[in-house]
Amino acid sequence: xxxxxxxxxxxxxxxxxxxxxxxxxxxxxVMGCKPGKAIKAGITVGIGLIGLNLVMGLVWTYxxxxxxxxxxxxxxxxxxxxxxxxxAAALAFSTTVGAFIIPFILLxxxxxxxxxxxxxxxxxxxxxxxxxxxxxxxxxxxKNILFGFxxxxxxFVAAMVTADRTAEKVQKEMGLPxxxxxxxxxxxxxxxxxxxxxxxxxxxxxxGEGTKTDTSKITQxxxxxxxxxxIYLGLIIGxxxxxxxxxxxKDTLTVGMSMAALMFLLPRMIKVLMEGLLPISxxxxxxxSKKYNGDEFYIGMxxxxxxxxxTT
Numbered sequence: 636x637x638x639x640x641x642x643x644x645x646x647x648x649x650x651x652x653x654x655x656x657x658x659x660x661x662x663x664x665v666m667g668c669k670p671g672k673a674i675k676a677g678i679t680v681g682i683g684l685i686g687l688n689l690v691m692g693l694v695w696t697y698x699x700x701x702x703x704x705x706x707x708x709x710x711x712x713x714x715x716x717x718x719x720x721x722x723a724a725a726l727a728f729s730t731t732v733g734a735f736i737i738p739f740i741l742l743x744x745x746x747x748x749x750x751x752x753x754x755x756x757x758x759x760x761x762x763x764x765x766x767x768x769x770x771x772x773x774x775x776x777x778k779n780i781l782f783g784f785x786x787x788x789x790x791f792v793a794a795m796v797t798a799d800r801t802a803e804k805v806q807k808e809m810g811l812p813x814x815x816x817x818x819x820x821x822x823x824x825x826x827x828x829x830x831x832x833x834x835x836x837x838x839x840x841x842x843g844e845g846t847k848t849d850t851s852k853i854t855q856x857x858x859x860x861x862x863x864x865x866i867y868l869g870l871i872i873g874x875x876x877x878x879x880x881x882x883x884x885k886d887t888l889t890v891g892m893s894m895a896a897l898m899f900l901l902p903r904m905i906k907v908l909m910e911g912l913l914p915i916s917x918x919x920x921x922x923x924s925k926k927y928n929g930d931e932f933y934i935g936m937x938x939x940x941x942x943x944x945x946t947t
Contacts, residue, residue, distance in 0.1 A: 650761065651684055651761040651762075651937065652681050652684045652685050652688070653681070654760050654761045655680060655681065655684060655758070655759065655760070655761060655937070656677035656678060656680050656681035656684075657677065658677075658758045658760050659673070659676055659677040659680050659758065659911065659912070659915055660673050660674055660676070660677035662756070662758055662915055662919060662934075663676055663677065663914070663915045663918060666915065666918040666919045666921075666922045666923075667918055667922055668914065668915065668918050672914060673915070675911070676911040676912070676914050676915050677911065678911070679907065679908075679910050679911030680908055680911035680912055681911075682907055682908075682911075683904055683905070683906075683907040683908025683909070683910070683911060684908060684939075686900075686903075686904035686907055686908075687901070687904045687905075687908070687939055687942065690896075690897060690900045690901055690904055691897075693893045693894075693896060693897045694897065696893070697873075697889065697890050697893040697894070698873075698876070698890070698893070698894070701876050701877060701879075701880055701882075701890060704880035704881075705876075705879065705880055708880055708881075723764070723768060724761075724764040724768075726768075726771075727764040727765075727767035727768035727771055728764055728767055730767065730770075730771035730774070731771075731774065731780055731783075732767050732770035732771045732774055732780065732783045732784060732787060733764065733767035733768075733770075733771060735784075736763050736764070736766055736767040736770065736787060737760060737763055739784065739787070739788075740757070740763050740766055740787070740791055741760075743788055743791060743792075744756065744757050744791075744795075747792070747795060748923075748932075751930065752792075752795075753795040753796070753798075753799055754799050754802070754815070754930070754931055754932050754933050755795050755798045755799055755802070755815045755817050755932070755933045755934075755935040756919060756923075756932060756933070756934055756935060757791075757794075757795070757798075757817045757935035758934060758935060758936070759817065759818060759935055759936055759937045761937070762818050762819060762937055763819075764819075765790065765794075765818070765819025765820050766787040766788075766790050766791050766794075766819055767787065769786050769787055769790040769819075770783040770784055770786050770787030770790075771783060772786075773785075773786035773787075774786075790819060791819070793822065794817045794818070794819050794822045795817055797817070797822035797825050798815040798816055798817035798822065798933070798935055799815060799933070800825075801815065801816065801822075801825060802814070802815035802816075802933050805941070808944065809905075809940070809941065809943065809944060811909055811912075811940065812913070812916070813913070813916035813917065813919075813920050813933060813934055814912065814916060814933055814934050814935070814936050814940070815933035815934070815935050815936070816935070816936060816937075816938050816940070816941065817935040818936075818937055818938040821938035865895075865898035865899060865902075866895050866898065866899050867895075868898065869891075869894040869895035869896070869897060869898035869899065870891045870892065870894065870895040871891070872891075872894055873890045873891035873892070873893060873894030873895065874887050874888065874890065874891035876890060876894075877889075877890040877891065901942050901943050902943035902944075903943075904943070905940055905942060905943030906943070908940060909940070912934065912936070915934065916934045919932060919934055920932055
């Protein structure tokens with residue numbers, strides 16, 4: 636057991652910027668891509684992920700100190716520390732369920748595809764830790780490892796169903812054909828937002844537009860149109876945060892420019908990532924559709940690909 640655990644701990648320690656490109660290359664080769672094309676696609680995806688991490692580093696460098704000052708300034712007495720997903724992932728993969736979660740989920744995904752129970756091929760290996768976490772908690776509470784794997788399987792199946800049902804909307808909103816988002820914890824928000832969407836639509840009063848919200852007034856307003864631009868919005872938000880904690884003129888503009896850079900660069904990093912994904916996605920779609928009589932299939936990706944949306 637310790638040897639198997641060590642192997643999977645090593646795999647998880649590689650991180651998403653290595654694991655995801657490797658999986659992209661493997662999937663590309665399996666789907667019939669030429670080796671050179673598959674390798675280039677994997678490397679391109681890795682570059683996109685690294686770019687995402689670099690851009691998000693702006694938050695930790697310039698925005699985190701502002702957040703710390705806000706806590707101090709307003710005397711917030713916070714007693715619980717959010718250690719972040721990295722700690723949770725490490726804990727999840729170090730459990731008995733976590734040691735076997737990668738082959739277990741891959742096998743389950745293949746079975747679901749063969750049974751036509753899902754359209755998503757989840758290559759986001761790194762985020763299998765979500766299912767490991769669920770399984771580990773249930774296993775710990777019930778003192779039964781079998782119940783842990785059943786819980787992990789239920790979480791995965793729920794993620795597949797949600798990914799399939801939201802795939803078309805995600806592709807349309809993001810302009811990313813052939814993908815879906817089965818990320819284990821991101822999908823848990825879908826029922827909440829689906830309910831909220833129905834609530835928001837009740838406030839829509841457009842004649843002949845059904846439940847769609849009319850944005851024409853926003854686009855006609857020059858001031859609101861400026862705010863709609865991620866660059867200006869980032870600058871304004873960054874400066875406002877800096878001013879709220881008493882930064883001087885130079886530091887305020889630095890934070891503002893950093894936030895503007897963050898909002899400008901994120902979509903471009905997503906485009907780099909998608910440049911690598913598209914040929915693999917198309918190859919997978921063609922091969923699986925041919926094998927399963929024209930059925931449509933999706934490549935399951937991390938919810939990080941949604942960061943390029945202006946609203947996010």
